[in-house]
Amino acid sequence: MVTVKEIAAAAGVSPSVVSAVLHGSRHVRMSEATRALVLAKVEELGYTTNFAARSLRTARSGVLAVVAPKLSNPVFTPMLDGIHDAAEERGYVIMLAEAMRLVDGSRMLERILGHGQVDGTILRPNADLDSTGVRSVLQREAPVVVLDEVPDRAQPWLAIDDAGAARVATEHLLELGHTRIGFLGGWLGPHATFRPREGFRHINLRRLDGYQAALRAAGIEPRDEDVIESDYAASAGRAAVERLVALRDRPTAFVVNNATTSVGVVAGAIAAGLRVPDDLAVVAIHDIDVLADVTPTISAVRMPMYELGHAGATLLAQAIEGETISSHVLTSPPPELRRRETT
């Protein structure tokens, strides 16, 4: 490989000058002719920076780690796109670990988060990422920005307005005249192992809060039996609906906590002979492309996942670069209702 030293020799200058030309550093000033000559030699000899050497010297790698549960969940792809774009804007590249794919005793996380490898980490934790896994990430000395949850420690975090999203969904159903509205999907209890900071609640609990607040604001007392827990698979939504139709007394509409689950809920309702939306109305939290493509199309609250990823990566870059940053709930854009055929 061509090195700085070789470029320097070819151009008849010192390595310092080559380095300065390459970085536009103003510390070392050189004539325009020298600059042009160095650049010509760089081109001619095909010099490219050795990033390992630069990292060692500067103690900066220019790499951000992204640790997320599972990319096959379509809810996360816009978030990853946002991280990707923000990283590119700021000159970083991305290293990836899907936490739920890491087998027991995996060294991949250590390998990625190891000293000198990445400048910081974006962590989107989830209930299945056990606390030791989360803790190992949070204990790194490199900055960590936590998305979607509010950590116990001093790490910066960024969340979206989950309570607001559930409120928007519930209010939409209230406006349509529903008075018996259920909340379906996600684990609310012991499976939510991530321990948030005092005074904050787990993502699913925040959504439950928004749902209940909207009901109460309409003068309706929330019922515990209308809250149905499940995992996020479409089959879980389907199974929940099948149990539901056996009941005489049941909600006429559901806020479904997850886009994938909502596809199963609608399929289950149709299979059970219910008309959608007449017999059962559905609004999903999280909009994904396929909701606008299926029959019937599914109403959803669009969550700013792209923006969350973009803002999170930007926040991380700022933390790495020593700027002061502030954790907060993203308020713009707000969760947005997209009404379709299921309401």
Added chain:
Amino acid sequence: MVTVKEIAAAAGVSPSVVSAVLHGSRHVRMSEATRALVLAKVEELGYTTNFAARSLRTARSGVLAVVAPKLSNPVFTPMLDGIHDAAEERGYVIMLAEAMRLVDGSRMLERILGHGQVDGTILRPNADLDSTGVRSVLQREAPVVVLDEVPDRAQPWLAIDDAGAARVATEHLLELGHTRIGFLGGWLGPHATFRPREGFRHINLRRLDGYQAALRAAGIEPRDEDVIESDYAASAGRAAVERLVALRDRPTAFVVNNATTSVGVVAGAIAAGLRVPDDLAVVAIHDIDVLADVTPTISAVRMPMYELGHAGATLLAQAIEGETISSHVLTSPPPELRRRETT
């Protein structure tokens, strides 16, 4: 940070011994007591390897780059999972670039593929990744494994049996008694800019080959007008069906070249008042979760994308480690029909 030198001092040995203990190197042999002492000091002082230094010294980074068009396409997530798992098994980590998200003049690709940054690259090209982008990847001196396409140059590649998948789909429709079968989706002409090696054809053309071969084997001459090009969006499938119903003379079944498109095709057929599968039968190439969740559920040929990613990353690791490798079409598992309600 704690360094090898500090561990050496604390344990009263030389850095060589610490390095040897850390790597189980047999070149330097030490007593069990020394080994234990070094390990104890590593634990006590919290030593972690500085990967930048190791990379500089060994000229190996332990990082694989993954360059793919767009992760929001659910067809690619299992492939990424396969790459992820194979990387983990072999002790590598992954760096990611979504080629279609890279803005013009982006330096991200250079930054990732730069010298010293990654040991090799897995490239899944596509029609939208223009040839200069592809070429810049293919010209790296670090090994590149091309997935799903057969490159022009000497790079190793790995593909799946696209012709076979289209054949399986077409034969299924033939067995059901259809004699007028169309092929819908994907660009077959000028948009397929990736120039494959002599004697090989672009992925969509390979599928077209399989479709036509199955028809001919059944004594049916393929008709050009039954091949409908489009992009991969569901809306494109929908639009294609809307045009179709205006025709008196039309196919009674379609092989749809893409899972997402098939969702649109089915939605479009229902919207146009066609009964599925009676008036129009549909088989998608590529199976994704949602096809089993929608109403009606959509028949599909499952492509071994996970296996493609896994085998591709394994091949790349082997190339990096100097093993001899051979490019080939993955034959196991073969494309597998999953019959559902649209046929």
Added chain:
DNA sequence: CTGAAAGCGCTTACAG
């Protein structure tokens, strides 16, 4: 203003 020299932390070929 410019260049020589040091040093980031690691691994390994080499001398003892």
Added chain:
DNA sequence: CTGAAAGCGCTTACAG
């Protein structure tokens, strides 16, 4: 068998 020393390629504080 063990340790001291060199050197990967870069950047930057420092001497001239």
